[in-house]
Amino acid sequence: MAYARILIVDDETVLSRSLQIDLQDDGFAVDTADSGEAALALIETSRPDLVLLDLRLPGINGIHVLEKIRTYTENPAVIIMTAYGDTQTTVEAIKCGADDFINKPFELRELKRLIHKALDVQKEKREFEYLKYQQRRFRRFSNLVGESEAMQSVFEKIELLAEADDCNVLILGESGTGKDLVASAIHYKSRRSKSPFVEINCTAFPESLLESELFGYEKGAFTDAKARKVGLLELGEGGSIFLDEIGEMALASQAKLLMFLEKKKFKRLGSGKDLEVDARIIAATNRDLEKAMRDRRFRQDLYYRLNVASLHLPPLRQRKSDIPLLVDYFLKSFCEEMGKEAMTPSAKVMDLFLSYPWHGNVRELRNVIERAVIFSRGHVIEIEHLPQEMLGSTGKTIRDFFKATDQIDSLPIDEVLAEVEKELIENALKASGGNKSSAAENLGISRFSLKRRLDRLKLDR
Known part of the structure; x- marks a missing residue:
């Protein structure tokens, strides 16, 4: 497993330190703990993939640590280390969920064999569980419905884009047209379907947090970074990254995303080490990116990197x-x-x-x-x-209002203009999914101006 993290729990400092050095030389990230309490604290923060656990520990013993580990949602593989050859204790550990055991003193080669075996099994379990999750999610959310000519064209493009599973895709369409469903359908029909489909809504995180969520960070990278955090991009290894509402991403984050798209490499915050991720990027937006580029709110080079292939979803x-x-x-x-x-x-x-x-x-x-x-x-x-x-809506437009009014010439101009203004604002708000900033931008006015008009027309609910 790439970047697998191992936690060694043993109060024999010399043994722990020598194992740590040797396993780090093999490419593992290794932490150590000299008590059960320290081990549980580290497991909460560093989330190891495997724990080498001694049964005889000061304070909480190894069996209690193992029982606690097995209550976690994402519990690691556990290999028991014991110097006592106690058959009863070993059987108890296996019953509590230990993946394997080894008696001290042991051959380093034998321990490494057990480590690789346990990590392989752990990987297979996670892939199996994730596959079951994907299948449930696909059945529930990715059923696109339509027999119209417009939707048949969408289905054909999904099939083609699924086959070309290395090219970036840009999905365009109004809010509510199902861009997320199309993105997941492209992923699940591709060869990447057995790997993660990671959804990232660019509006869900403040600008200051989006970078750390995408790229992750190392312990101590900033004041509150008390432990390493794996970024969402890294979690998408082998699969697809869906960047929803890409048009809302700040320019600073756009620049860093562009660097990742160009090299397929990035650095965690606080680290100088390049991490390489093989993931397909699927982006979506309901905004006019060409207008955003003209207004210098979206990078032109990023647009062309994302728009290798585009798919437009028709409104209902x-x-x-x-x-x-x-x-x-x-x-x-x-x-x-x-x-x-x-x-x-x-x-x-x-x-x-x-x-x-x-x-x-x-x-x-x-x-x-x-x-x-x-x-x-x-x-x-x-x-x-x-x-x-x-x-209360008849679905009529302002043109219908004019046609249906016999005395249009005698209507006060303020009433006619108010009706026009009301419809334009309502349409802009519905098209933006209620996002006032986006609606104001589409109307060509400030958000403050939109708020005043909503108050005047009594539309602000």
């Missing part, structure tokens, strides 16, 4: 023929999940679904269906089961 309003399929799919999923009998939408509900603008796209439709299933007690989804804000 451009593939309304898929709405009945999506409604049926979500109804079946939520009824099964909530233990309810099968439901169908009424004719009025389906008519509303087909005429509604769906500014939040598939995500908004999914949320509406989930809410309807929760509130419905029968077998039919009726109008009253839908959100009030949806019932």
Whole structure:
């Protein structure tokens, strides 16, 4: 295992130190502890892949340390070391979950054989568990639904991009169109499917933390760095890294990401050692990156590195023929999940679904269906089961407002302008998923100006 970390727990200082030096020469990262209490503290912070554990320790004995280790979610492999040849104690250790044991004094060659054997088994277990997780996740989240011509084109591109599993991909589309589902489908259909799919939302971390989350850091790299942290990029070894909302990444982080894309190497914060990661980069954004480049908020060189192959997801309003399929799919999923009998939408509900603008796209439709299933007690989804804000919307545009108004010429100009302004702001907010900064940017005004307009039009809920 690359960069495997070993913890030696033994109160014999000379033995611990000599083993540490020898194993470090073999490429392992090695920590030592001289008591059970010190060992448990180190396991919490350094998360070793394997523990060499002596049974006779001052304070907490080895059996108690082993029992505690096995309560952790990510517990390491454990090899018991004992100088006493106590069969009963060894059997007890095996029952508590020890992976192997060796009697002191031992041959170093034999110990190394057991170490490599235990690490190989540990790796296989983790890969198996991760594969099961991926399969569950794929079945639940990566089922893309659609028979429209636009979606058939998307499916074809997913197949092609899955085969070209080394090229970077940029997924474009409005908020709620399913960019994350497409990214996971590309990964799971590729040869990288047995390796991790690491999702990183660039808006989930403050700018000051994003770099340390991506690249990790060494103990002491900064004030609060009390232990080494493995970065998210490193966790994606052999698999795919999904950078969602890449358009929101700060310029400083963009520069460091570009260096990684160019060399496939990076340094943890506080380290001078290059780490090489074989991972495919899939990025997604709902922003206009070309405009962001013109405004000097997104690096042009990074854009071209990411945009080796691009895929544009159509908004739901451009593939309304898929709405009945999506409604049926979500109804079946939520009824099964909530233990309810099968439901169908009424004719009025389906008519509303087909005429509604769906500014939040598939995500908004999914949320509406989930809410309807929760509130419905029968077998039919009726109008009253839908959100009030949806019932108040006819799906009409300002052009429809003009056409439907016979006395348009006699309307006060302030009323007409307010109606136009209201629709533009509502559309911008829905397109940005409620993100006011993004909506203000798309409208070409400041966030403060947007806030004042929301207050004046009584739209700020």
